[in-house]
Amino acid sequence: MPKTPPERLTLILDRIDTPVGQVLLVTDADGVVRALDFHDFEPRMRRLLARHCGAFELVERKAPAEVRDAVLSYFSGEARALDQVKTRTAGTAFQRAVWSALRAIPPGQTRTYAQIAQTVGSPRAVRATGMANGQNPIALIVPCHRVIGANGTLTGYAGGVERKRWLLAHECTILP
Template identity: 45%
Template sequence: MNRPTNIVLYSELDSPIGRLLITGDGEAITGLYMDQQATRPVAGDNWVRDDQHLDNARSQLLAYFEGQLQQFDLPLAGAGTPFQQQVWQALREIPFGHTETYGELARRVGNAKASRAVGLANGRNPIGIIVPCHRVIGANGSLTGYAGGIERKKWLLAHERAHMGQ
């Protein structure tokens, strides 16, 4: 699809954790945000609602929330630095229903001392849920910060544990 590059396609989806905003560029998903998320973008004049082009993402998210999907299969194009991209790719490798600490994630991206930088990259993930930053926890097992709020993080982790093995 040939659209001007400054056009942002978007759709909204009601979910068990509130209304979600999905953004895309016509080729890939560029964002997934929750209501009252600090990093949630504000629609501009260049935004076009396009549920049809984002239907695959909508369908997969609905299947995820129904407990019928454990791994998303969507083209993603979240904007970030090479290090952020590396962390976000590593997040996608954390299995459904499992968690990993920031330190473990830092070791997997090749720098065991970078847990703080990994945490910052995790917090800047523009495609929540699909890129499962909610699966990262503190070294002591605590549910540390989550851009969508700790209650949503708790819900997502409990949801995944309840649907493991299905």
């Protein structure tokens, strides 16, 4: 008997203008965020979506108001606007642990890859932590921009180091 191909997941793609370029916000039918990336990294976002969701199709329209408003509020100065946004990803148990640790970093603060590795109970897995950080499909909400090098430098960021610098400065200026 022939195998039935997997059903394609229909996702909503919203494009939101921000001070550091347009962001691509992808949500599912439940209004849960599946991806968030910058417009100039759309091919990367699509690769990560395929890895996390399997077959999918993107339909361009506005994301649910509460999710869209949270993104806009973050850029308007509400440092914690993204804290309660629901996300859904696949990933290994280690990746999900790293992403959870990233979400625990308060706005305006940073951690090193070694500190994140320690937090997830794998202090020797610094490189693996960096790789998990790089596979994060939900920028800003899972704040990979808050991770820095051991010497305090702004190491690589999928959205570009200049965006990382802007985001960290933005968070420092909007803290209560």
